[in-house]
Amino acid sequence: MRLNTGIIADALTPPPLYICGTPAHRLILNDVRFLLFGKGPYEKDILYFTEWPKLKAADGELPPYLVCVGGDTAALEFYRCRDLTGFIMAEDDPLVIFSAIQSIFLRYKRLESALITALRAKAPLREIMNLCADIFQNHVILYDTEHNLIDYSSRFAPDADVPYWKEILETGRRSESLVAEARKHGVNLQAARTNFSDYLELGPGLPRIMTHHLFKKGERLLTLTVSETNKSLSVCHLMLLDYVAELLAPGLFSLKVATSGNRKGLRDAITAIIDGEPVDLLLLSHCLATVGWHVDDDYVLLLIKFPKEDATSEKLAHYLHLYERIFPDSVAVVYLDCLVLLVHNDTADLMAGYLPRLKKQLVQHKARCGVSFPFKNLLQLDAQYNYAKIALAAAGTDRPISLLGEAITEHIVGRIAxxxxxxxxxxxxxxxxxxxxxxxxxxxxxxxxxxxxxxxxxxxxxxxxxxxxxxxxxxxxxxxxxxxxxxxxxxxxxxxxxxxxxxxxxxxxxxxxxxxxxxxxxxxxxxxxxxxxxxxxxxxxxxx
Known part of the structure; x- marks a missing residue:
């Protein structure tokens, strides 16, 4: 991964005394080397490294990107006079500083490699979001065209009681309070922009954010947002966001197609099966294939019921995305006044790992959930839905999640008796x-x-x-x-x-x-x- 001097300077500890020139330049640097004077011409994609006593005696051509150890204000004046881009470090062991810069290059290259490998392997979206968060050392969020929350990184996530993040989790949409803050400040916002990315400083008490809009054939499909929750963000990171979004675009576009196109078809098919209507098996297989599923795979059905005042069509539409993201491989549909969540390839370990998170969300929404038996073949959905209703009837405020295995005995015995x-x-x-x-x-x-x-x-x-x-x-x-x-x-x-x-x-x-x-x-x-x-x-x- 190539970097600019601003990203390297932000990653250094302790930070540079002075950052000179235009640190938010395009991503061009891929390594650091010691400067050998008089050995030009110098390569434009290398960050050169030297000490002030050697630099002040230099004559002739110098490389465009340069790091200097020592010199203080004299070195700063030298950089200005020679129109150099780079940064000036305090007096310290040059080898220690050189190794620190080299480590930054190596770390970003490892992160880039991990992200590319995950994209090629078609890893789960949450894993990809976490890898992006590792690159920026901050929280990453993905929204769709209507600003609905698609997914986010679990790494560097804000505390659950942070107002804007709590709002995002509860509504399943971008934070309107942050948008209102941006509108309130208007032109007074500290902002910067590239062709597709924006950098905003919203003011005291609010995070700096960067957004990148992903377009396809002139239509904006997705928005990738980086929110400052761990490390300081600056305009230098805009170019990095552009590059990461370019890597993500092909995989995210296919996700968007599945979400808005074939995934909608899959939701319609699921609703039809629950209704007991005939379904074209060829069309169903095609819809399932878009998300990597098959009719005869393993599934489990979760039926979620909300309080009457929250069972409106608008709220259920928001909850659909919110609950769908709890499990790594699932599809949700709104059915009558409930939410039907279909989890694919469920395992005991998977359910044990994600049910506590589901319970926390249910308690927050004062909702109840009935869980069917694990089953094979999607065409059982109508029967599994009815069985999940039996489990749902046994759920309550003290036990928001009820498993069918815990409720079926009383139901069967009562019916027979x-x-x-x-x-x-x-x-x-x-x-x-x-x-x-x-x-x-x-x-x-x-x-x-x-x-x-x-x-x-x-x-x-x-x-x-x-x-x-x-x-x-x-x-x-x-x-x-x-x-x-x-x-x-x-x-x-x-x-x-x-x-x-x-x-x-x-x-x-x-x-x-x-x-x-x-x-x-x-x-x-x-x-x-x-x-x-x-x-x-x-x-x-x-x-x-």
Whole structure:
């Protein structure tokens, strides 16, 4: 990567005493070398390095870009007289300063190489934004034509409570407060401009920003913004922004085409599948191919519901982009008064990494989310949407994210129990344990269920129940005293496990909605305060 003297001077620590000439010149410098006097002509793409005692005695031609160590104001006057561009460093070890400048060139070349490699590999947009942030050592944001937020770098991001950044995250658009500030100052703004980039100093308390507008066939498609959050920005960085944007343009243009064109087609197809409408599989495959997806890939569906006052079409359109960016490979659609978020190639690690971020966003918007089972084949969307609604119904303010696996048992048991009496189908040993728990406040039924779920592993069952293995052993001993069961028989184990699940689920449903299942044809386990299952089976006293 080529640099200008202004970028090099800004990156030096300690900074130069004086910066001379026109430091915001075009990016031309690609290395630093010691100046050998009288060995001209000098190369125009090299930053030459010398010391003041040698420079003041120089006669004849000098290179256009020069670094001088020492000399102070005398060296400054010399630069002005000879119309040199460069900078003057304080007296110090020349080799230390030379090595520092050389390191700056090497660092920018490594960053350039990393960015080009990521672009060729079609890395996720967030990774590319982070590489851009590393180049500028500041926060980078990408907007679309309508100023909607597309993505941003997680590196060098402002604190979440910074007003303008909080506004961007909440609205999914550029900060109108920053725009208002720019309009208020008008022509008094400290600004500079290249053909496609602008540099603005908005005043005290606000960051310096640089913006680059990406055009294609005369139409502005995207805006890349660098916001001062870490290192000082100056007009010298405008040329660097132009160069980075030139590298990004081909990949970002294809992203824009996918977002505004085929991605819109994909959103329409997703909506049609959820509606149960027929979809042209060839057209669907084409839309999926534009984002690197296939019909038979792995997916998971998230259904997000907002408070009634926030479920307007305008707000949902903003939220669409906001929630779509939480997961690295996802598409969101507005469906009725909810947001449907389809995550591609979900894995346990991926979901574990991004669900906390989703939860934080949901709490901020007072929203709830239901998550379907992971599924294969996009044509299942209509069924997965209905299942996600089941999970959504179980979500609340105390638990904004509800997984279908946590809610489906009560739904299925409740639906079946409304039509079929399940209690008579339960294993009598499980019924006795349930009644015993109801009378004495124990957890023997849950203990047996967990033990069976963990394939009769004492250690795993104790860990899931957060009890010691000795406590687990004691509880199993109590169960053996109360009931006779054959855990070596696979069929009986299955019958017991299902009975435990059904009895505990019916117990919860009865507590939450006691009047729902009052049907003559349906029976439920009732607590009998007079007779314990221990007495019914011949036991004289409670098992302790």
């Amino acid at each position: 409304a039509e079929v009496p399940l209690y008579p189908l339960c294993h009598r040993a499980a019924v006795r344990l349930y009644d015993y728990d109801m009378e004495y406040g124990t957890n023997l039924l849950l203990t047996l269920e967990t033990y069976l779920k963990q394939n009769k592993s004492l250690k795993a069952a104790a860990a899931e129940l957060f009890i010691h293995r000795s406590t687990m052993t004691y509880r199993l001993g109590c169960i053996k005293k109360l009931v006779k069961i054959n855990l070596k028989d696979a069929n009986e184990r299955l019958h017991l496990l299902l009975s435990c699940i059904v009895l505990r689920t019916l117990g919860r449903l009865k507590q939450s909605a006691p009047g729902v299942f009052q049907r003559p044809s349906v029976r439920y386990p009732l607590r009998n305060p007079l007779t314990s299952p221990g007495k019914a089976s011949g036991a004289k006293k409670r098992v302790k």
